Amino acid sequence: MTKFLLIIHIVAAILAVGPVAIAASMFPAAARAGSDSVKVLYRICRVYTYIAIAVPFFGLATAGSMRVFGSAWVQVSIGLTAVAALVLALVVLPGQRKVLAGQGGPTMTLAMSTGVFNVLWVVVTVLMVIRPGSTIGG
Numbered sequence: 476m477t478k479f480l481l482i483i484h485i486v487a488a489i490l491a492v493g494p495v496a497i498a499a500s501m502f503p504a505a506a507r508a509g510s511d512s513v514k515v516l517y518r519i520c521r522v523y524t525y526i527a528i529a530v531p532f533f534g535l536a537t538a539g540s541m542r543v544f545g546s547a548w549v550q551v552s553i554g555l556t557a558v559a560a561l562v563l564a565l566v567v568l569p570g571q572r573k574v575l576a577g578q579g580g581p582t583m584t585l586a587m588s589t590g591v592f593n594v595l596w597v598v599v600t601v602l603m604v605i606r607p608g609s610t611i612g613g
Contacts, residue, residue, distance in 0.1 A: 477540040484533035488600075491527035495520050496593050499567055503586035506574045517571045524563060531556050548602045555602075559595035567592055 498519035505512045534556070543549050570585040 477537065480533055480537040480540050484530065484537050487527070487529040487533055491523050492530055492596055494523045495527060495563070496596060498523070499563075499571075499589040500586075500593065502571055502574075503582040503589065506582050506585075513571075513575060517568075517575055520563075520568060520571060524568065531560075546606070548606050552599050552602045555595050555599050559592055559599070562588055562592045562595065 498516045502513060502516045502520070505516060531553075534552075538544050538549050566588040567585065570580070570588065573580065574582065574585070
């Protein structure tokens with residue numbers, strides 16, 4: 476069962492978080508260029524954000540199955556995932572909505588927030604791969 480949960484967790488991360496990261500990264504430049512694609516990019520971000528809820532759900536299920544909740548790398552990953560979700564929900568998506576409504580502030584701030592969101596996911600991914608301090612880590 477652990478392998479199944481881990482596979483679903485990884486596939487969900489690739490297929491859900493990946494599109495959000497890419498679309499959110501493209502949004503500021505498209506907004507500056509006045510492209511009509513901003514509506515599509517926002518929709519991708521919004522829809523895939525809901526789908527991405529599967530990532531921590533299956534991550535927690537996998538951690539429980541592996542009995543690694545007490546491991547520092549899991550605790551840090553959970554914390555960083557929560558921070559990434561907050562950045563997306565409280566900064567990136569509202570910033571995109573403001574741009575679409577014509578009330579947009581500086582797209583540089585939006586680009587920077589998106590960069591923070593993406594860096595958080597990169598760190599979580601690295602922690603998932605190297606699992607510092609684990610007996611099965613590298």
